[in-house]
Amino acid sequence: MELSIDRLTKHYGHKIAVDRVSATLTPGVYGLLGANGAGKTTLMRMLCAILEPTSGEVRLDGKDVVGMGAEYRDVLGYLPQDFGYYPSYTAAEFLSYIAALKGIPRERAAKRVQELLHMLDLSAVADRKIKTFSGGMKQRVGIAQALLNNPQVLILDEPTSGLDPKERVRLRNLLSEYAGNKIVILSTHIVSDVEAIADQVFIMNAGQFIAHGTVQELARQVKGKVWELTVPSEQARLWQEDFTVANYRHEGEQVVLRIISDEEPSPDAALCEPILDDAYLYHFGAKEA
Amino acid sequence: MELFVLEHKRLWRTPRVLICVALCFIYSVLYGGVLSFQWFVFGSEGEDTTSPYENNFDGYSVIRDYQEKFSQYGDYWTDETFQKIVAEYESYDPMERPGLQSMGDWMVAQSFLNHLYPELEDNASQTYQPLILYADTEKLTDFYGKRQWYLDFNIEVARQGGLLTEDDIDMLQEMNSQIEEPWKYEWTQGWNYLLTTALPNISAKIAPFLAIALGFLFSGEWHDSTAPLLHTTKHGWRKLARVKVLSGLSFAVELFVLIAGGMVIAQLIYFGTSGWDMPIQFIKEIAVAPWNMLKTELFELAFTFLGVIGYAGMTMLFSSLVKNNVLALVLSLSITYVPNLLGRYLPLWAQEVSQYLPLVGSPSDIFRMNVFHIFGKGIWSPYMLISVPIVIGIVCIPFAIMGWARRQKV
Numbered sequence: 001m002e003l004s005i006d007r008l009t010k011h012y013g014h015k016i017a018v019d020r021v022s023a024t025l026t027p028g029v030y031g032l033l034g035a036n037g038a039g040k041t042t043l044m045r046m047l048c049a050i051l052e053p054t055s056g057e058v059r060l061d062g063k064d065v066v067g068m069g070a071e072y073r074d075v076l077g078y079l080p081q082d083f084g085y086y087p088s089y090t091a092a093e094f095l096s097y098i099a100a101l102k103g104i105p106r107e108r109a110a111k112r113v114q115e116l117l118h119m120l121d122l123s124a125v126a127d128r129k130i131k132t133f134s135g136g137m138k139q140r141v142g143i144a145q146a147l148l149n150n151p152q153v154l155i156l157d158e159p160t161s162g163l164d165p166k167e168r169v170r171l172r173n174l175l176s177e178y179a180g181n182k183i184v185i186l187s188t189h190i191v192s193d194v195e196a197i198a199d200q201v202f203i204m205n206a207g208q209f210i211a212h213g214t215v216q217e218l219a220r221q222v223k224g225k226v227w228e229l230t231v232p233s234e235q236a237r238l239w240q241e242d243f244t245v246a247n248y249r250h251e252g253e254q255v256v257l258r259i260i261s262d263e264e265p266s267p268d269a270a271l272c273e274p275i276l277d278d279a280y281l282y283h284f285g286a287k288e289a
Numbered sequence: 290m291e292l293f294v295l296e297h298k299r300l301w302r303t304p305r306v307l308i309c310v311a312l313c314f315i316y317s318v319l320y321g322g323v324l325s326f327q328w329f330v331f332g333s334e335g336e337d338t339t340s341p342y343e344n345n346f347d348g349y350s351v352i353r354d355y356q357e358k359f360s361q362y363g364d365y366w367t368d369e370t371f372q373k374i375v376a377e378y379e380s381y382d383p384m385e386r387p388g389l390q391s392m393g394d395w396m397v398a399q400s401f402l403n404h405l406y407p408e409l410e411d412n413a414s415q416t417y418q419p420l421i422l423y424a425d426t427e428k429l430t431d432f433y434g435k436r437q438w439y440l441d442f443n444i445e446v447a448r449q450g451g452l453l454t455e456d457d458i459d460m461l462q463e464m465n466s467q468i469e470e471p472w473k474y475e476w477t478q479g480w481n482y483l484l485t486t487a488l489p490n491i492s493a494k495i496a497p498f499l500a501i502a503l504g505f506l507f508s509g510e511w512h513d514s515t516a517p518l519l520h521t522t523k524h525g526w527r528k529l530a531r532v533k534v535l536s537g538l539s540f541a542v543e544l545f546v547l548i549a550g551g552m553v554i555a556q557l558i559y560f561g562t563s564g565w566d567m568p569i570q571f572i573k574e575i576a577v578a579p580w581n582m583l584k585t586e587l588f589e590l591a592f593t594f595l596g597v598i599g600y601a602g603m604t605m606l607f608s609s610l611v612k613n614n615v616l617a618l619v620l621s622l623s624i625t626y627v628p629n630l631l632g633r634y635l636p637l638w639a640q641e642v643s644q645y646l647p648l649v650g651s652p653s654d655i656f657r658m659n660v661f662h663i664f665g666k667g668i669w670s671p672y673m674l675i676s677v678p679i680v681i682g683i684v685c686i687p688f689a690i691m692g693w694a695r696r697q698k699v
Contacts, residue, residue: 045517048517048521049521050517050520050521070523070524073521073522073523073525074523076521077521078517078518078521080514080517080518082514082517083514083518084510084513084514084515084516084517084518085513085515086299086513086515087513088299088302088303088304089299089302093295096295097295097296097299098518098522100291100292100295100524101292101519101522101523101524101525101528101529102522102523102524103522103523103524106291145518149523
């Protein structure tokens with residue numbers, strides 16, 4: 001299975017939301033990283049064939065997904081960024097309704113709904129109305145509905161928003177387990193979410209992929225550009241003004257800064273091993289990110 | 290089928306819809322039906338009144354009294370029946386309370402006198418008194434001949450005004466010739482209220498509630514942010530649209546059955562079935578339709594039913610074309626309220642055209658002689674008014690489905 005994105009572009013008037021984006025995705029987990037407004041959601045909507053591109057196309061195994069219509073939607077699972085639900089429905093009813101819309105036969109749907117409720121720790125509240133749920137619980141219902149049809153292409157737009165740390169770990173594990181021979185694309189601006197599970201990461205800015213690769217590859221791109229420097233705490237602010245500071249840690253009266261810089265910021269600075277956060281900040285700068 | 294059941298269940302469980310149904314039932318059946326029968330309209334007039342309508346809360350027994358009283362005049366309307374009724378009114382002191390209205394059927398007798406026997410009016414009198422209080426009963430003869438004369442006179446006025454052609458007149462006279470004489474007669478006031486007020490008003494009462502319930506059917510998905518999700522499901526485009534339309538139509542039918550059924554049950558409790566075979570000419574003497582009260586009631590119910598379906602179709606179309614709930618609601622309400630509010634400012638042709646909109650026209654045209662001309666052929670107005678709204682609604686349905694499908698790109 002191969003999902004290919006070919007020079008996908010979306011204009012809103014004179015504003016370019018997505019600009020000639022291309023990629024070829026095979027089974028695995030893909031993380032899409034970018035600041036708010038980078039074009040992630042627009043790209044995801046085009047990948048779901050619910051937003052018409054200005055130019056370019058998305059193909060699944062060589063077939064244009066727009067032309068595939070129901071055939072594509074049959075293998076697609078999608079969690080929109082602003083996940084809407086029916087307040088008067090219970091979690092189980094909502095999932096049954098979406099299962100019917102996905103064309104899943106009733107008996108199979110009933111079984112799958114129970115499975116997912118269990119998997120997402122919602123069994124105990126299955127018969128409670130969604131309007132009484134916390135943000136995290138609603139988000140889990142959203143993830144469950146995306147998984148109902150066991151989709152070959154799973155697209156999750158900001159799936160971790162509203163989830164507490166424990167729930168985020170659960171989701172990561174669930175997606176890692178689920179991916180197998182499927183294509184999972186998740187967008188986020190939280191680096192650690194993709195760092196843990198993504199096979200490939202795309203960093204997006206101003207509607208374009210500005211970097212992509214495995215977590216290690218991306219981190220390697222900034223090797224030799226990540227420094228640690230210990231300075232008196234009163235000087236920390238000055239360093240932050242001049243450099244991209246990825247981390248800021250107090251050690252007694254001193255502050256240890258993690259600086260992203262092409263040049264050695266100070267003779268006292270020591271090179272350190274980069275991580276994905278550093279790569280992300282290298283491309284965006286601390287303020288923009 | 291399963292999707293339809295789930296969608297329909299969802300519609301019925303929406304709090305807004307439940308509130309609408311409850312209010313519609315209270316307003317139409319309880320207020321417009323039960324309370325009107327028991328209190329506002331048929332409650333007896335008296336000194337010790339319990340409502341601003343100055344009626345007592347005793348409609349049920351008053352109606353029984355009327356039915357019993359007027360059954361004593363014989364089964365058919367003849368000159369003798371008419372004379373007996375007028376004579377009884379003349380023996381009544383108009384200054385007494387309860388007033389003349391409390392004697393029942395006074396309006397029909399007064400209307401017959403005014404229209405068919407105008408020569409009996411005392412034009413010299415300085416003070417107004419209803420003709421029914423002083424008409425010479427000896428001269429109340431040839432009732433059916435007088436009625437035919439009055440009908441011919443009105444038709445001639447319409448012909449001279451360019452409203453009726455010779456073909457129209459032939460058609461109307463042919464209908465009129467089928468009215469059997471003498472007319473069956475029982476107490477008419479109950480049927481009169483039902484067929485001219487209670488049942489025609491159902492349309493106006495259902496419309497706003499139907500608009501609120503169905504106006505959000507499609508647009509609500511944008512409001513709830515569920516549209517992007519639905520559009521990525523296998524059946525979320527056209528099939529869901531079809532299911533929504535079907536669910537909306539089913540809801541409209543169910544609402545109609547609830548309201549109309551409630552009214553019919555209230556009617557049966559209060560009036561029973563007596564008088565069902567009286568001609569509608571007791572309601573308007575120059576009506577040409579050879580129809581009895583029951584047939585007319587069925588027509589009015591069918592008129593409202595088809596209007597409700599047509600209105601549901603239009604409402605769902607608006608809902609599918611816009612993403613904003615308020616706009617969908619305003620557009621839906623405008624179907625009925627714009628013609629009603631602005632009607633008087635519109636040119637005559639526009640007023641006539643607006644009557645074709647669902648739940649705008651009135652089934653009361655059954656009592657009139659209006660004729661529409663389509664490609665030179667005259668068609669009696671009730672036939673047009675009952676059929677065009679449903680056609681409009683049906684035409685709207687595929688566009689509603691396409692409108693929703695067109696909005697697939699979000």
